[in-house]
Amino acid sequence: MARMKFLCDADRCIECNACVTACKNEHEVPWGINRRRVVTLNDGLPGERSVSMACMHCTDAPCASVCPVSCFYTTADGVVLHNKDTCIGCGYCSYACPFGAPQYPQMANFGTRGKMDKCTYCAGGPEADHSQAEYVKYGKNRLAEGKLPLCAEMCSTKSLLAGDGDIIAEIYRERVVTRGYGSGAWGWRTAYGETVTV
Amino acid sequence: MRLALIGALLLATTAAAQDLTGHGGPVSALAAGAAVAVSGGFDGRVILWDSTQASALRIARLHDGNVTAVALAGETRFLSAGQDGRIALWDKGGADPIWSTPKEVSPVSALTLGGDQVAAGFLDGRIARIDLATGAMTLHPAHEGRVAGLAFLPDGSLASVGGDLRFSRWDSAGTLLARTSLPDLPNGLARAGDALAIPFAEGALRLLSPEGEILPERFLSERPLVAVAANAETVAAAAVDGTVWLLDLPTLAPRAEVPGGTGPVWALALEGETLFAAGMQGVIRRLSAVDGASLGGTPLATASLPEDTSRGAEVWQACAVCHSLDPGDHSRAGPSLHGVLGRRIASVEGYDFSPALRAMEIVWTPETISELFEFGPEAYTPGSRMPDQRVGDPADRQALVEYLSRFAP
Numbered sequence: 168m169a170r171m172k173f174l175c176d177a178d179r180c181i182e183c184n185a186c187v188t189a190c191k192n193e194h195e196v197p198w199g200i201n202r203r204r205v206v207t208l209n210d211g212l213p214g215e216r217s218v219s220m221a222c223m224h225c226t227d228a229p230c231a232s233v234c235p236v237s238c239f240y241t242t243a244d245g246v247v248l249h250n251k252d253t254c255i256g257c258g259y260c261s262y263a264c265p266f267g268a269p270q271y272p273q274m275a276n277f278g279t280r281g282k283m284d285k286c287t288y289c290a291g292g293p294e295a296d297h298s299q300a301e302y303v304k305y306g307k308n309r310l311a312e313g314k315l316p317l318c319a320e321m322c323s324t325k326s327l328l329a330g331d332g333d334i335i336a337e338i339y340r341e342r343v344v345t346r347g348y349g350s351g352a353w354g355w356r357t358a359y360g361e362t363v364t365v
Numbered sequence: 366m367r368l369a370l371i372g373a374l375l376l377a378t379t380a381a382a383q384d385l386t387g388h389g390g391p392v393s394a395l396a397a398g399a400a401v402a403v404s405g406g407f408d409g410r411v412i413l414w415d416s417t418q419a420s421a422l423r424i425a426r427l428h429d430g431n432v433t434a435v436a437l438a439g440e441t442r443f444l445s446a447g448q449d450g451r452i453a454l455w456d457k458g459g460a461d462p463i464w465s466t467p468k469e470v471s472p473v474s475a476l477t478l479g480g481d482q483v484a485a486g487f488l489d490g491r492i493a494r495i496d497l498a499t500g501a502m503t504l505h506p507a508h509e510g511r512v513a514g515l516a517f518l519p520d521g522s523l524a525s526v527g528g529d530l531r532f533s534r535w536d537s538a539g540t541l542l543a544r545t546s547l548p549d550l551p552n553g554l555a556r557a558g559d560a561l562a563i564p565f566a567e568g569a570l571r572l573l574s575p576e577g578e579i580l581p582e583r584f585l586s587e588r589p590l591v592a593v594a595a596n597a598e599t600v601a602a603a604a605v606d607g608t609v610w611l612l613d614l615p616t617l618a619p620r621a622e623v624p625g626g627t628g629p630v631w632a633l634a635l636e637g638e639t640l641f642a643a644g645m646q647g648v649i650r651r652l653s654a655v656d657g658a659s660l661g662g663t664p665l666a667t668a669s670l671p672e673d674t675s676r677g678a679e680v681w682q683a684c685a686v687c688h689s690l691d692p693g694d695h696s697r698a699g700p701s702l703h704g705v706l707g708r709r710i711a712s713v714e715g716y717d718f719s720p721a722l723r724a725m726e727i728v729w730t731p732e733t734i735s736e737l738f739e740f741g742p743e744a745y746t747p748g749s750r751m752p753d754q755r756v757g758d759p760a761d762r763q764a765l766v767e768y769l770s771r772f773a774p
Contacts (some may be wrong), residue, residue, distance in 0.1 A: 199470075199489075204510070206530050208546040229589050229605045233629045235391065235407075235645070235686040252741075253683050255752035257407060257431055258448060258472060259391070261488070263605045263629065265566035265589050267510055267528040267550055271472070271488065282753075294757075357549075357567050360587065 171288055171310075172332035172359060173319070174339055175219050178351035179326035182207055183215040186318035186327055190221075193289070193317045194306025200270040202286040203318055216351070219318070219327050222247065222286035222335040223358035224270035230260035230269065244310065245332075246288040251304050252281045267356045288329070289316040326351075332359065340365050383419035384661030385641070385649035387412055390686055392643035394435040394476075395632035396443070402634065402641060403443040404649055405432025407686070408698050411445040413457060414649075416636075423457050426717070427465060429750065434476035438497065442482060446473035452485050452495060452502075464500030466493070475525075475554070479517025482537070490527060494539065505539035514554025514593075516561060518575050526551035526563055532577045539658065545577030553577025557595035558614050564590030564602045570610070572600075572617065583617040585610050586766070590770030594633035594640070599654055601640050603630035608644055611657050621657030677768025680761050683754060690773045702773045705729050710746070721748020731766040738762050 182205050190196065190203045203221035208214075224247045231239035231247065238253035241261075261269040262281060272281040282304075291308030294301035301308060309317060319329035328335040343349030343365045352363045392403040401422065411432055413423040428447030431500040436444040441457040444702075450469025453462035475486035483495040490508040492515070495501065510528020517523055522542055523535045530550060534542040550566040560580055561574040572580035584677040585602060592603040595614070603609045607625025612618060614691065628645030635654055643649040651661035686701040693715060694701045700716035710727040711718035725746060727733055738756040742749045756762045 205511075208530060208548075210546070233605055233645070236683040238683070252755040252757060255683075255686070255754065256448075257391075257686075258433070259393075259629070259631070260489075261511065262552065262591050262631065263589055265550055 168243050169331035170333070171224060171330065172245070172335060172355075173221070173223050173288075173316075174328040174335045174355060174363075175353045176326045176328070176339060176342070176349075176351040177216045177218045177353045178346075178349060179322055179324045180201050180217040180219055180351075181326070183323060184200060185321045185323060186219050189317045189321040190286070193309075194287075196306065197272055197286070199272060200284050202268075202284065204267075218353040219322075220266050220268070220354070221318070222264070222288070223266055223354055224288055225265070225285075226356045226360055229263040229265065232282050233259045233263040235259065240293075242290060244290070246290045246310070248287055248290060248292055248305075249283065249285070251284075252293075258283075266354060286316075289314070290348040318356065336363050339363055358362065371563040377755060384651050385412075385414050385416070385419055385643075386647075386663070387414075387424075387696070388647045388649075389419050389689070390647055390698060391486070391628075391631065391645045392647060392649060393431055393433055393631050395446075395634040395641055395643055395649065395728055396435050396437045396442060397439045397634035397636035397639070397641050397765075399636065401437065402636075402649070403435045403445075404632070405436055405445055405447070406647070407431045408696060409447075411435060411443070411455065413443055413455070413761075425453075425455050425457070425462070426530045427451065427453050427462060429468075430472075433473050436476050436478045436483075438478055441741075444476060444478065446476045446485055448472040450487065452476065452483065452493070454483075454497065454500065460592055466495065466500060466502050469617055475512050475515040477515040477517055477523075479521070479523070480518070484515050484517065484523050486515050486525060486527075488512075490529070491673060492523070492525060492535070492539070494523075494537070503539070505535075505608040507533060507535070514563065516554050516556050517558075520575075524554060524575065526554050534565075534575070534577070543577060546595075548579075552589065552591050553593040555593045555595040557600050558597045560615060561666045562593050562595045562600045562602075564593045566590070568604065570600065570602045570612065570617065572615065581615065581617045583612065583619070585619075592633045592642075592644075594635045596635050599635060601633050601635060601642075601654070603633055603642060603644070605629040607644060607655065609633070609640070609652070611640065611654060620655075623652060623659075642741070673768075673771075675764060675768060676761065676763035677766075677771075680756060680765040681768050681772075684765075687751075702769065705734075705773050706731070706770055710765040719748055719750050722746060731763075731770070734766050734769065735759075738765070 181291045207217045289309035292305035296311040315328045319327045366616040380727045388406040390407040392406040402416045411425040430448030434446040453465035471487040471489035479498045485493040492507040508527025568586035569583040586604045609623040611621040630644035640652040640654040692703040695716040711722035741755040742751040743753040
């Protein structure tokens with residue numbers, strides 16, 4: 168079984184925001200929520216770098232460890248999902264997440280405890296694959312169609328990689344060896360507890 | 366006479382060392398002064414404590430949902446802010462807040478007080494400046510992402526850190542004075558002597574100069590740091606696994622480490638040689654700021670396990686954070702469910718039900734409880750403050766009803 172991961176090569180991201188747009192369009196993500204965002208560090212200064220941030224589907228996910236109603240679960244592919252029927256919108260996962268992934272709807276009064284929303288790795292949710300209920304709550308289930316997350320598929324510079332962790336780590340290693348530098352696997356160690364050794 | 370004096374002294378000493386217990390669920394926010402402390406939690410309550418006597422002076426309720434931030438404004442007044450986006454100033458006496466701001470579409474994620482100015486940060490990146498005397502509020506955009514921490518600096522400017530991985534400084538009119546990038550996601554901000562202490566999601570604690578220059582940094586944990594408190598000599602930080610560190614300023618040399626194991630610590634407050642720490646456990650623990658020793662003596666409890674191994678007990682876990690099964694225990698966000706079967710909706714004494722629920726005619730039976738979770742509270746009991754939880758599987762709903770009939774007769 169594959170262990171699905173994201174790798175953001177910050178040395179390649181050109182801040183085009185195609186990943187953000189692709190995600191929002193593919194899943195019809197509501198107003199006020201972006202499951203993925205691009206953060207630019209040292210904007211306009213030497214050393215400027217951008218990183219595409221979303222749920223990294225951590226190996227030992229902090230969000231799951233703090234959820235008081237245990238609404239998170241990890242699939243056989245290593246994708247961290249949550250059950251919106253169980254989520255009470257307490258917000259604690261947003262404090263625990265190292266990537267700022269959990270989002271909350273802004274249309275309604277938050278006091279009514281809107282459900283948390285986050286990247287699903289295009290893997291839907293606990294409902295039946297490709298059901299209307301799954302689409303409405305979580306968006307498309309591309310993984311069940313044998314496809315990878317659209318954000319990574321759309322990335323024009325292949326800064327954002329998605330797929331089995333061993334395979335994308337190998338791609339990144341080859342890349343670093345070829346170009347002769349590399350410090351861009353942003354968040355890899357935080358998410359997966361290991362470094363990409365080159 | 367002498368015995369009475371010794372007895373009184375012992376009582377006072379014992380009370381002074383006690384942990385603060387009273388919240389019915391996780392505690393999210395803390396602030397401490399010389400003789401009082403204030404806390405807020407998932408039960409929606411704001412509690413002003415006499416910290417020398419370990420007793421509650423005032424319990425206030427205003428916010429819908431979690432109370433996310435608190436601050437002390439002297440010994441008798443305090444501020445609270447919540448998931449509903451409201452900010453309120455309270456006095457020790459009086460039924461209502463002195464002032465409160467309207468509900469916002471975004472929760473408050475940070476709150477600080479500087480002289481006669483209150484600053485609040487929102488999850489959507491805005492900062493509110495509020496006049497302490499009148500409650501008059503102005504808002505300005507500040508970060509792309511959650512405002513993770515705020516602190517007034519000695520020159521009157523306001524420092525903020527946000528989910529856009531930026532440190533910013535603002536003047537009183539909301540004009541940006543300085544901005545620098547941060548190496549990782551910040552999770553708080555505290556004044557630490559002449560510097561600013563910031564806990565990061567990658568497990569590092571860093572000191573920043575008021576200009577945003579990174580001073581000493583120390584990697585404390587593999588787990589995200591989520592809380593910080595500091596004074597002129599000491600900085601304390603806590604991680605999601607509940608571990609708490611005490612470090613010396615300005616070197617960040619580790620002084621003590623208090624092991625976790627009882628879930629995350631969401632809030633810290635330093636006052637003199639006492640560190641208050643609170644989180645998922647619901648108890649505000651009193652630790653020595655010198656060596657981390659427990660002063661309060663409340664035994665560390667592990668997460669309560671269901672009383673049986675049935676599927677119903679597993680389903681109940683999603684209810685247990687808001688509901689107790691003990692008779693009359695309405696300290697949590699929702700009422701006690703003891704004796705719920707056969708009871709009319711919103712009829713139990715001692716809990717402040719919403720008007721919408723009081724107007725309904727539902728009687729809780731196995732069938733109506735099952736319907737509640739089949740259709741969800743938003744459809745079945747509209748106007749309820751209950752989160753819209755559903756249990757999709759009929760077998761799980763049946764298991765939940767059976768569990769309630771066994772443990773909430």
